[in-house]
Structure formats: C-alpha cells, structure tokens
Amino acid sequence: MTRADLVAVILAVALLPVLYLHFWSGGGFAEQVRIQEGNQPPHYYSLARDQRIRVHGPLGDSVLEILHGRVRFVSSPCRNKICVHSGWLSRAGESTACLPNRVSVQIIGQDPRFDAINS
C-alpha cells in the first residue's frame, strides 16, 4: 500500500458521509402529490404514474402534470401564471399553488425537507 493509496482510500471513505448528507437530507422519497381545490377535501395522486390532472377552479381549469416522479402546473387560467413559473416539484414538502384559481399542490413524502415555505 503506497501513500497515494492511503490518500485515495481516505478521500473515498470521507466522501461517503458527504453523499449521504447530500442525497438523504430530507425531501426524502416523494411518494404522492396532494392536490386541493378550494376548501374541498384534497386528492392524492401517486408520483409513480405519469399523468395529467385537470382541476376545476373558479377561474377555469388548471392543468397539472406528473412526469418522472415530479409534478408541475402546465397551464392555469390566472393572469400572472406564478404557479406555472414555479416549475417542477420533486421533493417531499415542496409546494406551489394557483391562488386566483384556488388550486394548491404539495408533495407528500417521508421527512419533508421543509416544514413550511416562506414567500
């Protein structure tokens, strides 16, 4: 075993806890997405199945898309389209909403990365 070997092994082993921290720190397995329209009981959809979901709100239909374990707003009848611009959600605890159309979307899973989002 050379000195270089030892350095390589030490670095390799030291890298492992970093990987665990990075890839396993909260926002764990995102299993489902909770979609709620207005104050009606929410619906849960599995993120394992690619699908499009149409939600009927007071302004019209918002369309959400589940693809490759992630979810996003594809379209919404609101004016500023903040919901659409918030992009893909993939980790547990992440959420977005179309306030004007009263559609809220949140990823449910183990150990959400954040308990709440301040915006």
Next chain:
Amino acid sequence: MARIPLAPFDWRRTASRMAAVALTLALAGCGNQAGSVYQRQFFAFGTLVDITIYGAGTKLAQKASDQAEREFERMHRSWHAWHPSDLTRTNRLLATGQPFTAPASVLPLITLGKKLSDQSGGLFDPAIGRLLGLWGFESDQPPKGPPPDPKRIAALVARHPSMDDIHVEGSTVSCSNPAVQLDFGAYAKGYGVDRVIAGLRKLGIRNAIVNAGGDLRAIGRHGNRPWRIGIMRPRGPGVIASVKISGDQSVFTSGDYERYFMYKGKRYHHILDPRTGYPAWGTRSVTVIDRDGARADAAATALFVAGPKQWFATARRMGIHYVMLIDKHGIVHMNPAMAKRIHFETPTPPKVELSPPL
C-alpha cells in the same frame, strides 16, 4: 516511495469495520420523524393558509384547524378593504372628521398601526389606502397597467395621509385628514396569524406553524428538532435559503412578486413608498424574523420601502433583530445575527453584504 507495511490480519477487521460504518450510515439516512404531524390547507383570508400541528391528537388538531379557518374567515370579512366591512365603514366615518366609536375588530389594528407606523418613521403607513386604490390594488381584478397619471399620484402624496392624522381616545376615534383611508394589507396577515396562534395556544397546542400565504408564525418545535422553514427566491422558482425556528418566532417576507403588473417592461408592485406614491423599486424582497407576526409584517414592509440604503437605520428604530434584504441587483443584505441563522440552499451562494450588528 513511502510504503505502509501490510499487517497480515488487518484486512478482515478493516472490512468488517467499514461494513458496520456503511450500514450505520445507511440506516441513519432511513430514519424519519414519524411523529404525529397534522397538516391542513385551506383557502381563507384571501390566500392559501397552511396549518401544521405537531404532537396533538388528530381530533384536537382538526378542531384547532377548524377554529383557525373560522377565525381567518371572520378577520377577512371584517378587514376587507373594498367589500363592505367593518373597515370600509370605519373609513367612511374617518373621512367625515367626526369622532366615532371604532368597531371592536378594527380598533386594535388602528392603535397597533399607529405605533408601528411611528416606529418605522412613516415608511410603513396603513393610511395610504387611497394611493393603493389609485394604483388598482384595491379591487377583485388584479391591476394591469398603465400606471396612474403622475399628477394624480402627486396630488394624493401632497395631501400626506398618515396614521398620525388619526386620534384615538379609548375606543373613540377621529381623523383630521380626509385623504386618510385605512388598508390593513401590509400587516393584517401578521396580526391574523398572531390571533390564530393565540387561539391554538388556548386549546393547549404547543407546537404548530400557522402559515398564511407564505408568512408564518411558528411555536414550539417539530418533535426533537426545530421547524425547518424554506424561503422562496424573489425571482424564479425554488428555495433560496432556509432557517431553523423554535420557541416562538415569525418569519415574514415582503416581495415585489406578490401583487404586481408589468407595463412597458417595468414592474409596478403593491409596496408603495408613502413619500413618493410609487412602488419602492430598490428592493426585491425583505425577510424579517421577529416574535410577533404583526411587527414582522409591518417591519418587512417598512424595510422594503427603506431599501438597501436605509434598512439598517429603520430596523434599528423598530427594534428588529433579523433582517435579510435582497435588492434589485440580487445582492443579499443581512445583519450578522441573521447571516448566522440563514443557510443558503443554492449551489452557489449569492453575493452577501453584511451590515454592522443590529
């Protein structure tokens, strides 16, 4: 060439040690807080409200959320700035100049509003309702531009509506400036969240987050770890920073992305500078951490208007201890105490300018 001698039986021990370490790491990653977290979302108060309760039974948590929802609905109805409400009635009476008895739902906000406005040096001022109305921010339809006639803006600013023009004696209120019109938008969420938290406490709940459209107050902890709060970036999707909360703290952010319209490439948002009558343009967002929601809310507004040059002095005046301001160039201004608490979640941290200690 340095060679480390091979000891004959090292390898098995090392291998099994490493396997143990790897296994432990793997198992540690699998652990999660499987404690009782109750979460409910509902649309109320003109926004999406999120209630998170830890460590209470489901029945109590449900009862508490129902109570919170009713409370928010009540406040929304009482303080609505343009639908007929206790507030619109109050505004009509204020405009007469005659003393009257303020409705019970409105009086606390007037007294608190006066105090906070004074502390902020007038940068936070709920009396500028007319200005907000002129810009179109007091309507069910979001405004779309063009901006109002500068002469009309100047005329209103010249009349200088201010909380100082309102006089309170007991529950009797009068106003010496007919240009005054109250709009509680800049601190209603804070006050509402404070009220709901108090209600939860009365029910015996010790660990909860009440999040009204992104502005929140959290009490207690998430079991044996603090609450983890993510802060959205002002431009673009995603979380820019996170902060840990325990005990009793509010996190409030005022941003230029909440209510705005674009006109000819310029963003006109709803956080108006009472001195100019125009949106405060030097800032993209301000995040304040403070115990009370109302104070945090008002301070976030005032500091937004103060901008990158004046925020420090204003925060000092208002007795605020945690501020993060993101200016129009995307530079983050913070005081050292806030910098210690903020953890940036972006792969490359933004440019930060630290102020002296607050």
Next chain:
Amino acid sequence: MTAEDPLPTPAAPRTDGYPEPESIRTTREDHRIAWLAALAIAIHIAEAALPSPLPGIKPGLANVVTIAALVRFGWGTAAWISLLRVLMGSLLLGTFLSPTFMLSLSGALASVATLGLASRLPGAGFGPIGYSVLAAMAHMAGQFTVAYYVFIRHPALLHLVPILMTAAVIFGLVSGIIVLMMLQQMRSPQS
C-alpha cells in the same frame, strides 16, 4: 525470447491474379492482451450469473484483471482489456447495444479514463488498492450518470447514489486487496 514473433508468411505465390494478402504480425503484447481479456470476460460472464441486490451492484471481480494488468503492463493494456471485456462480454451474453451494454460501457470508459489520469500523476503513484478504489468509483459514477440522464431521470434514483458509491468503495477495496495479494504471490511464489 524476441519481442516480436511474427507468423510465417505463405510459401507459394498466388496464381489467381489477386494481390498477396499482407501478413498480420501479432506481437507478444497482442497475445498478452488477448488472454487477459479472455480471463476478464470469463470472470465477467460468471459474475453475470450472480444475482445482484440492486441494478448496478456487481462485485466487479473482472476489474481484478484490469488493475493487475495496469500495474504490470501499463495503462494501454489495461484499457484494451477493459473495453474488450465490455464488448465481448455483451456479445456473448446477448446484451450488445442494450441499455445494460450502454451502462457497462459508460462505466468502463469512466474508469479507464480515471486510471489514465491517475497513472500519469507525478510522485510515488498509486498501488493496486488506490487504482482499484478510484476505478470502482469512476465506474459506478459513469454508470449512474448515464442511467439517470439518459434512461430514467426519476428523483428516487438519486437516493441510491450514496449506497452505490459505498458499494463501489467496498468492492474497489476488496478487488485492490485481491490484486495486491495476487501480485505478491506472483513475485514470491514460495509461501
């Protein structure tokens, strides 16, 4: 023994008007690569029969041949062995040009490139253990990158990265130790 052992050329000239074929001269190095690659392929195929707990986790024992070749005969030989192993292994297993093949190939390319860099580093250099760990990690990283970006960009896959890299480090160390012991045995055959 001479360095080059060319095959004998044909004795009689052709009468059908076609030009003489050029004689193929195989060198000692070619032979060496050939039998080492064959060894690696054999191990690779044997290993393919083993069940693996997760896709992408194989002990990678064929790497033992690659690393041993790297240390004894240099990077060029090792690179050939590695690539031939992937190519021939997939042809023999019937996985040529399949996603499995793509993954194997990307892993092999990544580890070969890493070994190339590592062997050029100035100073005392690595021994079999260092090379083996580096190669194993590069192999896993290469495979995962292709798996994630080309095939399934599912966020749950990212959850596997720490486990896969842990396995890579472990198997890299084990392979490296095996190579070390092998080479020591070869150098001093008396026990």
